[in-house]
Amino acid sequence: MALGWLFGMRSSSPAVVAALLLINGVAAQTGADILPFVDPLIGTVNGGHVFPGASLPFSMAKAVADVNGEDQGGFASDGSNITGFSHMHDSGTGGSPSLGNFPLFPQAGCPDDELNQCVFPKTLRATPRINGTAEAHPGYFSVELATNIKAEMTVTEHTALYRFTFPQTPSENNSVLSPLILADLSDLPNSRINGSISVDENTGRMSGSGTFSPSFGIGDYTTHFCADFSGASIRDTGVFMNNRAGSQPKSLSVVNDGVDNSPEILPAGAYTRFHAPSHNNQIIARVGVSFISAENACNNAEKEIPDFDFDKVHDAAEKAWSDSLGVIEVKPGTGVNSSFQTIFWSGIYRGSLSPQDYTGENPLWKSSEPYYDSYYCIWDSFRSIHTLITLIDPKSQIRMIRSLIDIYRHEGWLPDCRMSLCKGFTQGGSNADVVIAESYLKLKSVTKDIDWKTAYEAVVTDAEHEPENWSVQGRGGLTSWKNLHYIPTDDFDPYGVGPFTRSISRTVEYAYNDFCIAEMAYGLGHSDDYSKYMARSGNWENMFNPKQTSAINGTDTGFTGFLQPRYLNGTFGFQDPIFCSPLMNFTSCYLNPDGHETYEGSAWLYTFFVPQDQAKLIATLGGPEEFVRRLDYLHTSGLLYIGDEQGFLPVFQYHFAGRPGKSAERAHAYIPSQFNDTVVGIPGNDDSGAMGSFLSLTMMGIFPNPGQDVYFITPPFFEEISIRNQITGKRATIKNINFDAEYKNIYIQSAKLNGEVYTKNWLSHDFFLNGGVLELTLGSEEGAWGTKLEDLPPSASTHGEATKYIL
Ligand SMILES: *[C@@H]1O[C@H](CO)[C@@H](O)[C@H](O)[C@H]1NC(C)=O
Ligand SMILES: *[C@@H]1O[C@H](CO)[C@@H](O)[C@H](O)[C@H]1NC(C)=O
Ligand SMILES: *[C@@H]1O[C@H](CO)[C@@H](O)[C@H](O)[C@H]1NC(C)=O
Ligand SMILES: *[C@@H]1O[C@H](CO)[C@@H](O)[C@H](O)[C@H]1NC(C)=O
Ligand SMILES: *[C@@H]1O[C@H](CO)[C@@H](O)[C@H](O)[C@H]1NC(C)=O
Ligand SMILES: *[C@@H]1O[C@H](CO)[C@@H](O)[C@H](O)[C@H]1NC(C)=O
Ligand SMILES: *[C@@H]1O[C@H](CO)[C@@H](O)[C@H](O)[C@H]1NC(C)=O
Ligand SMILES: *[C@@H]1O[C@H](CO)[C@@H](O)[C@H](O)[C@H]1NC(C)=O
Ligand SMILES: *[C@@H]1O[C@H](CO)[C@@H](O)[C@H](O)[C@H]1NC(C)=O
Ligand SMILES: *[C@@H]1O[C@H](CO)[C@@H](O)[C@H](O)[C@H]1NC(C)=O
Numbered sequence: 001m002a003l004g005w006l007f008g009m010r011s012s013s014p015a016v017v018a019a020l021l022l023i024n025g026v027a028a029q030t031g032a033d034i035l036p037f038v039d040p041l042i043g044t045v046n047g048g049h050v051f052p053g054a055s056l057p058f059s060m061a062k063a064v065a066d067v068n069g070e071d072q073g074g075f076a077s078d079g080s081n082i083t084g085f086s087h088m089h090d091s092g093t094g095g096s097p098s099l100g101n102f103p104l105f106p107q108a109g110c111p112d113d114e115l116n117q118c119v120f121p122k123t124l125r126a127t128p129r130i131n132g133t134a135e136a137h138p139g140y141f142s143v144e145l146a147t148n149i150k151a152e153m154t155v156t157e158h159t160a161l162y163r164f165t166f167p168q169t170p171s172e173n174n175s176v177l178s179p180l181i182l183a184d185l186s187d188l189p190n191s192r193i194n195g196s197i198s199v200d201e202n203t204g205r206m207s208g209s210g211t212f213s214p215s216f217g218i219g220d221y222t223t224h225f226c227a228d229f230s231g232a233s234i235r236d237t238g239v240f241m242n243n244r245a246g247s248q249p250k251s252l253s254v255v256n257d258g259v260d261n262s263p264e265i266l267p268a269g270a271y272t273r274f275h276a277p278s279h280n281n282q283i284i285a286r287v288g289v290s291f292i293s294a295e296n297a298c299n300n301a302e303k304e305i306p307d308f309d310f311d312k313v314h315d316a317a318e319k320a321w322s323d324s325l326g327v328i329e330v331k332p333g334t335g336v337n338s339s340f341q342t343i344f345w346s347g348i349y350r351g352s353l354s355p356q357d358y359t360g361e362n363p364l365w366k367s368s369e370p371y372y373d374s375y376y377c378i379w380d381s382f383r384s385i386h387t388l389i390t391l392i393d394p395k396s397q398i399r400m401i402r403s404l405i406d407i408y409r410h411e412g413w414l415p416d417c418r419m420s421l422c423k424g425f426t427q428g429g430s431n432a433d434v435v436i437a438e439s440y441l442k443l444k445s446v447t448k449d450i451d452w453k454t455a456y457e458a459v460v461t462d463a464e465h466e467p468e469n470w471s472v473q474g475r476g477g478l479t480s481w482k483n484l485h486y487i488p489t490d491d492f493d494p495y496g497v498g499p500f501t502r503s504i505s506r507t508v509e510y511a512y513n514d515f516c517i518a519e520m521a522y523g524l525g526h527s528d529d530y531s532k533y534m535a536r537s538g539n540w541e542n543m544f545n546p547k548q549t550s551a552i553n554g555t556d557t558g559f560t561g562f563l564q565p566r567y568l569n570g571t572f573g574f575q576d577p578i579f580c581s582p583l584m585n586f587t588s589c590y591l592n593p594d595g596h597e598t599y600e601g602s603a604w605l606y607t608f609f610v611p612q613d614q615a616k617l618i619a620t621l622g623g624p625e626e627f628v629r630r631l632d633y634l635h636t637s638g639l640l641y642i643g644d645e646q647g648f649l650p651v652f653q654y655h656f657a658g659r660p661g662k663s664a665e666r667a668h669a670y671i672p673s674q675f676n677d678t679v680v681g682i683p684g685n686d687d688s689g690a691m692g693s694f695l696s697l698t699m700m701g702i703f704p705n706p707g708q709d710v711y712f713i714t715p716p717f718f719e720e721i722s723i724r725n726q727i728t729g730k731r732a733t734i735k736n737i738n739f740d741a742e743y744k745n746i747y748i749q750s751a752k753l754n755g756e757v758y759t760k761n762w763l764s765h766d767f768f769l770n771g772g773v774l775e776l777t778l779g780s781e782e783g784a785w786g787t788k789l790e791d792l793p794p795s796a797s798t799h800g801e802a803t804k805y806i807l
Contacts, residue, residue: 034322034325034326034328034345035137035138035318035321035322035325036137037338037341037342037344037345037346038137038138038321038325038342038345038346038349039136039342039346039677040052040053040136040137040138040141040346040349040350041077041134041136041679042342042343042346042350042676042677042678042679042681042682043092043350043679043680043681043682043686043691044070044073044075044076044077044679045070045076045077045078045679045680046679046680047070047643047682047684047685048073048092048680048681048682048684048685048686048691049070049072049073049091049092049093049094049685049686050073050091050092050350050682050686051064051073051074051075051089051090051091051092051353052064052073052074052075052077052134052136052141053065053074053075053089053136053141053153054139054140054141054153054154054155054160054317055138055139055155055353056139056155056156056157056317056320056321057320057321057324057352057353057393057396058352058353058354058355058356058357058372058396059155059156059157059158059356059357060088060157060158060289060356060357060358060361061087061088061155061156061157061158061159061160061289062074062087062088062089062091062155062160062353062356063085063086063087063141063153063154063155063160063161063162063287064085064086064089064141064153065082065084065085065129065134065141065143065151066082066083066084066085066086066100066103066188067080067081067082067083068080068081068083068122068123068126069081071097071100071188072090072092072093072094072095072096072097072098072188072685073089073090073091073092073093073097074086074089074097074100074188075134075141075143077134077679079128079131081126081127081128081129082126082127082128082129082143082145083103083105083122083125083126084103084104084105084122084125084184085103085104085105085106085151085153085160085162086099086100086101086102086103086104086187086188087101087102087155087159087160087225087287087289088100088101088223088289089188090215090354090374090376090419090688091350091353091354091686091688091689092350092685092686092687092688092689092690092691093215093216093376093685093687093688094216094685094687095215095216096189096215096216097188097189097215098188098189098214098215098216098376098419098420099187099188099215099420100187100188100189101186101187101210101212101223101225101289102183102184102185102186102187102208102210102223102225102227102287102289103122103183103184103186104162104181104182104183104184104227104285104287105125105181105182105184106149106151106164106166106179106180106181106283107119107125107147107149107170107179107180107181107182108147108148108149108166108167108169108170108171108177108178108179109170109171109174109176109177109178109179109180110170110174110178110180110273111170111171111173111174112173112174113174113176113178115180115236115238115245115246115247115273116243116244116245118180118182118245118271119243120182120240120242120243120244120245120267120269120271121242121243121267122184122186122267123267124243127145127146127147128145128146129143129144129145129146130143130144130145130146130148133150137318138317138318138321138322138325138349139154139155139314139317139318139320139321140152140153140154140314140317140318141153147167147170147171148166148167149164149165149166149167150164150165151163151164152164152165152310154310154313154314154317155313155317156304156305156313156316156317157300157304157357158288158289158290158297158300158301158304158361159286159287159288159289159300159301159304159305160286160287160289161284161285161286161287161305161308161310161313162284162285162286162287163282163283163284163310164179164181164282164283164284164285165280165281165282166179166277166281166282166283167281168281176276177276177277177281178235178273178274178275178276179232179273179274179277179283180271180272180273180274181227181229181271181272181274181283181285182240182269182270182271183197183206183208183225183227183269183270183271184267184268184269185197185208185210185254185268185269186265186267186269187210187212189212189213189215190265191212191213191215192210192211192212192254192265193210193211193212193213193220194210194211194253194254194255195208195209195210195211195253195254195268196208196209196210196251196252196253196254197209197239197251197252197253197268197269197270198250198251198252198270199237199238199239199250199251199270199271199272200237200250201234201236201237201250202234203228203234204228204229204234204237204272204274205226205227205228205229205298206226206227206270206271206272207224207225207226207227207294207297207298208224208225208270208294209222209223209224209225209293209294210222210223210224212420214419214420214421214422214424215419215420216376216377216417216419216424216425217417217418217419217420217422217423217424217425217472218422218423218472219422219423220422221291221420221421221422222291222363223289223290223291223420224289224290224291224292224293224294224296224297225287225288225289225290225294225297226287226288226289226290226294226295226297226298226300226301227285227286227287227288228285228286228298228301228308229272229274229283229284229285229286230283230284230286230308231277231278231279231282231283231284231308232274232275232276232277232278232283233274233275233278234272234273234274234275235273235274235275236272236273237250237270237271237272237273238250238270238271239251239252239268239269239270239271240267240268240269240270240271241254241266241267241268242266242267242268243267245271250270251270252268252270254266254268284308284310286301286305286308287301288300288301288302288304290361291358291361291362291363291421292360292361292363296361321349324352324392324393325345325348325349325352325392327392327393327723327724327725327726328348328392328700328721328722328723328724329720329721329722329723329724330344330718330720330721331718331719331720331721332718332719333718333719333720333736333739333741334719334741335740335741335742336717336718336719336741337741339672339676339677340672340699340717340718341718342677343671343672343675343676343677343681343695343699344695344696344699344717344718346677346692347675347689347691347692347693347694347695347696347699348388348392348692348693348696349692350686350689350691350692350693351384351385351388351389351689351692351693351696352389352392352393352689353688353689354374354375354376354688354689355372355373355374355375355376355381355400355403355688356372356373356374357370357371357372357396357399358371358372358373358421359371359372359399359403362421363421364410364421365410367406367409367410369402369403369405369406370399370400370402370403370406371403371406372399372400372403372404373418373419373420373421374418374419374420374688375404375415375417375418375419375424375432375688376417376418376419376424376687376688377416377417377424377425377427377687377688378415378416378417378431378432378435379416379417379426379427379428379429379431379645380645380687380688380690381435381687381688381689381690382431382432382434382435382438382706382707383645383646383648383649383690383694383706384645384648384690384693384694384697384703384704384706385688385689385690385693386400386435386438386439386706387438387693387697387704387706388689388693388696388697390438390439390442390443390765391702391723391768392723392726393726394443394446394447394725394726394727395726395727397439397443398439398443398447398449398450401435401436401439401443401450401455402449402450402451404432404435404436404455404458405436405450405451405454405455405458408454408457408458408461409454411423411473412461412467412473413458413461413462413467413473413474414430414432414433414436414458414459414461414462414473415432415473416428416429416430416431416432416472416473417472423472423473424472425471425472425591426470426471426472426473426474426498427591427599427600428502428505428506428509428599429475429506429509429510429512429513430459430462430463430473430474430475430510430513431509431513432458432459432462433459433462433463433513433516433517433707434512434513434516434706434707435707436455436458436459436516436520437459437516437517437519437520437707437708438516438704438706438707438708438709440452440455440519440520440523441519441523441708441709441765442709442765442769444523445769446727446728446769447727452520452524453524455520456517456520456521456524456526459513459516459517459520460517460529461474462474462475462513462517463475463478463513463514463517463533463536464478465478466478466479466493466495466496467496468496468497469496469497469498470496470497470498471497471498471499474496475506475510475513476491476493476496476498476500476506477491477493477503477506478495479493479495480492480493480568481510481536481539484542484568485536485539485542486503486507486539486542486543486566487503487504487506487507487510488503488566488567488568489503489565489566489567489573489597490567490568491503491568492568499591499593499595501591501593501594501595501596501597501599502595502596502597502598502599503543503565503566503597504543504563504564504565504575504597504598504603504606505597505598505599505601505606505609506599507539507540507542507543507563508540508543508563508606508609508610509609510536510539511536511537511538511539511540511610511612512537512609512610512611512612512707514533514534514536514537514539515533515534515537515611515612515613515707515796516707517529517533518530518532518533518534518537519707519708521533534796537612537613537796538613538616538796540563540609540610541616541620542566543563543564543565543566544561544562544563544564544607544620545561545562545563545564545566545572546560546561546620547560547561548560548561548562548564548572548574548577550562550576550577550578550604552578552583552637557633557637558633559630559633561607561620561621561622562577562603562604562607563598563603563606563607564577564603565597573597575596575597575598575603576603577602577603577604577607578602578603578604578639579596579598579602579603580596580598580599580600580601580602580603581601581602581604581605581638581639581640581641582638582639582640582641583602583637583638583639584602586600586641589601600644600646601641601644601646601647602639604634604639605634605639605640605646605647605650606646607621608631608634608649608650608653609646609649611649611705611706611707611708612707612708612795612796613795613796613797614653614656614793614795615656615792615795615796615797615798616795616796616797618656618657624657624658624659625657627656627657628654628657628659628662631650631653631654631657631662632662634650635650635651635666635669641683641684642670642674642683642684643674643682643683643684643685643691644684645687645690645694648694648703649705649706651663651666651667651670651698651703652666652667652703652705652712652714654666655712655761655762655786655792655793656792656793656795658786658787658788658789658791658792659782659787660712660713660714660748660761660785660786660787661746661747661748661781661782661783662782663712663714664714664715664746664747664748665746667698667703667714668743668746670698671695671698671699671717675691675695698714698717699716699717699718700716700717700721700723700734701713701714701715701716701717701721701734701776702714702734702763705762705793708794709764709765710762710763710764710793710794711762711763711764711765712761712762712793713748713751713760713761713762713763713774713776713786714746714748715736715739715745715746715747715748715776715778716734716736717743718736718739719735719736719739720733720734720735720736721733721734722734723768725768725769725771727769728769728770728771730768730769730770730771730772731771732767732768732770732771732772732773732774733772733773733774734773734774734776735773735774735775735776736776736778737775737776737777737778738777738778738779739778740778744780745778745779745780746778747778747779747780747781747782747783748761748776748777748778748779748783748785748786749777749778749779749783749784749785750777750783750785751774751775751776751777751785751786752773752774752775753767753772753773753774753775754772754773755773758774759785759786759788759790759791760786760790760791760792761785761786761787761791761792761793762792762793
């Protein structure tokens, strides 16, 4: 293959590359030839809220055009207008937009060459894009404004670099090309509390600071920027307020001027106006960001991009992505639709955006430990993002775990959600416990850098101590949890405050959190704790009402026994088991004070959430056949919404009933029907890459039971995939034999691990640490492979082969 040519390609379309690879048939894709398959625009409209701009893996700088439509990720593939270009974003967030501070906005010249004919306020300057010009690739984004200004951007870790190409003639009444670039003291959610900005009349440098509100949390944060320019000489500089600008003064401050999140805050900022650029009508703008100081923002920029060389920075960003994605190799297999490669690589890519590495940028405490932010939110990310990062970038996962532990050291609690240096809202349990336990099981043999003793102290704090404010950390209802062994719907909890809702979903999450703590207790030799938390992990059963039936529109579903609300006095209450599902009042079940007993999902769905003990659940629900019948109903009745992360695990729970083939069927039922390569191709909020990580791990055939050292084996969607471990250097390969591109042969008939017969329907992380080859022989019907009791993934209460958790 013409690899050199591929390396040289910049904005080749995936179709061209796909054709090339097809000629080549079975060649594996690695490194740079992967990048054309990444389409960052997937999920940029219809609720995906994906950030499609320029980023490095986990970088703090994330540059994109901000719009006034669906703006949670900055940009959207809709018809809305562009309000500026900003340098930090979160991706896939639910409710409100995040970050987007200090946007730049370019104008080619002011009409009649009159400063005040240029447009300053965000609402007035918003400009349509030229349809079809948005282009997004790893490390690069560009779009053309209706004013014929082309904006391209790339990044380093803490610095965004923009290349603005201006039209020769700014407007019909102005033939003088004299570009003006403003910097606005605002952010995407218009949450500014105060801010200040100044401009240097000699260099045109604009720098400033502002205090803003986080998008899904409490408190406020202060952030800083520093913008420098290259390519044109300075004509004049100044500040603006409202729709007026002047060359004096050179700085301004605004204080407590607005109501949070109102559509408008007092427009204020600075500008630099240039003479015509010396080369190609282009001006390069370099914007450093920092949470420490404006000076630090300038230092970051000067250090990372001393020479304003756009192409060089872009090349380095591409290399960072091809190195990062290149640990995976895929042999697609003859006839596989290239859109599968696009959704696969794009999913991995989106799983590598957050949490973000703010090491050295944390003003809250001094520490030599790494600091990551934008754990937005762990309730979403524990289900597969951190498993993906542990697989493909364990060095980053180790740093993330260290940062979680350091947050605990300095704030007293692990976060469940965190963004912009602030505590975010907890949606259910203390799910950092799950992330830490999984890393403990998978990474403890390859790193000495993690302080597991303090990690254990942190998870035990979640389990034992109720915080005053459990809306942002820890758990509520701990006294009932310890004494009654469930969270009562009418809980008496004078020990802390938080939203007294979600008694069912909090109960099952707390039970699972305790199980994860038990896993660590076992490994660390705390046998009393192990017994205690194992016992508490069974608390889900206390909210199971064996008599509860469920009907849809008056027709009985034929299933009996669901989790139900339970009062302090032990009596069961009632919440329709389909309530909070897409079939009934789904949108009534958020974190609102009048929320219900299950969060963003029904009792039907939460009844399945016992990742620690499916064997017990299966027995409770009437045995494997009945369990499979119920799981089928969950998937086919409209009760399950795969666009919310609790939908992931039920795709694979058939494994526990000895029907791994049905898990594969479900995987193919959701992919590609719900996950595809269009701008609407994600069924829900991507939530920092949660949907992307589900998609990619499912397509690799190794979706995890998160929090445990367990991957469910299903046939990869490609003929062969392999992953090189970043720490051990070993390569693990999964090969399909009898692979067909129509996906008729999706049932594993037999398997070999390193040449030996392998009958278990699950794998542990050892495979990826030690390397090896797993060969799956496929057929068109369910076979006997992986169906025996001893082949099933472990459950807390089972005995024999799978009892690794039992002392
Ligand atoms: C651009 O696309 C949007 C929809 O995405 C549409 O509303 C608008 O009319 C289009 N504009 C032009 C000039 O085609
Ligand atoms: C976008 O700008 C165009 C032209 O100025 C205007 O007609 C349209 O209403 C704007 N749309 C939005 C969503 O601001
Ligand atoms: C150009 O000038 C004419 C006449 O003064 C005016 O009607 C028109 O709106 C101006 N166009 C722009 C883009 O300012
Ligand atoms: C900005 O607001 C924050 C939060 O209210 C406050 O702590 C800070 O002192 C203010 N800064 C200025 C410069 O007013
Ligand atoms: C590939 O998949 C796309 C949908 O993602 C579909 O439109 C196209 O027809 C498929 N191509 C082939 C050759 O099957
Ligand atoms: C407790 O959390 C609530 C949000 O649920 C927040 O409004 C309040 O400020 C927090 N109080 C403290 C003391 O952190
Ligand atoms: C229940 O009945 C209503 C009204 O007939 C109908 O709109 C809805 O689709 C039905 N729901 C289900 C799940 O069948
Ligand atoms: C238990 O408490 C609930 C809620 O207060 C009440 O409706 C129910 O009657 C009580 N049951 C008993 C047996 O007292
Ligand atoms: C269910 O949703 C409807 C609107 O769709 C709303 O009127 C009703 O109050 C909701 N019920 C509950 C119990 O939240
Ligand atoms: C693509 O995915 C979206 C989101 O799940 C879905 O609504 C849409 O129907 C899918 N498109 C196709 C062609 O399957």
